[in-house]
Amino acid sequence: MKIIRSRNFTATRPWGALDIANMGGITTRLHWTDQPYKWHVNDGEEVFAVLDGRVEMRYRENGVEQSAILETGDVFYASIGTEHVAHPIGAARVLVVEAQGSV
Template sequence: MKVIRSKSFTGERAWAALDIANMNGITTRLHWTDQPYKWHVNDGQEVFVVLDGQVRMHYREEGVEREALLEVGDIFYASVGTEHVAHPLGVARILVIEAEGSV
C-alpha cells in the first residue's frame, strides 16, 4: 500500500523518477523535471500524464513535426514508433506508464 503526494515530489536533476509500480514488466513512474528530454522512440507503447505544470509535447508523424500543449490532466499516448520529446514549461510532474527498461 502506498499513498504518493505527487505535488511534493521533487528531484535533484531533470527527469528524476520515483518508481511506483512494476506490473508484469509495465512500469509506472512519477517524473519531476524542469528541462526538456531528448527526441526518442520507445521500445513499446507509452502513456504520459501531466499531473502538475504544462508540457509542450513535440512529436513526428510521417516526418512532419507537430506539437501539443498538455495541461494538468492531459494524456499523451505514444504508439510504437512515435518519435517524441517533452518540453516542460517550468516545473512539471508527469506520470509515465511504459515497458520496463524503455528509453
C-alpha cells in the same frame, strides 16, 4: 499500499523519477523535470500523464514535426514508433507508464 502526493515530489535532477510500480514488466514512474528530455522512440507503447504543470509535447507524424501543449490532467499516448520529446513549461510532474527499461 502507497499514497503518493505528486505535487510534493521533486527530484535532484531533471527527469529524476520515483518508481511507483512494476506490473509484469510495465513500469509506472513519477517524474519531475524543468528541462526538456531528448527525441526518442520507445521500445513499446507509452502513456504520459501531466499531473502538475504544463508540457509542450513535440512529436513527428509522417516526418512532420507537430506539437501540443499538455495541461495538468492531460494524457499523451505514444504508440509504437512515435518519435517524441517533452518540453516542460516551467517545472512539471508527469506519470509515465511504459515497458521496463524503455528509453
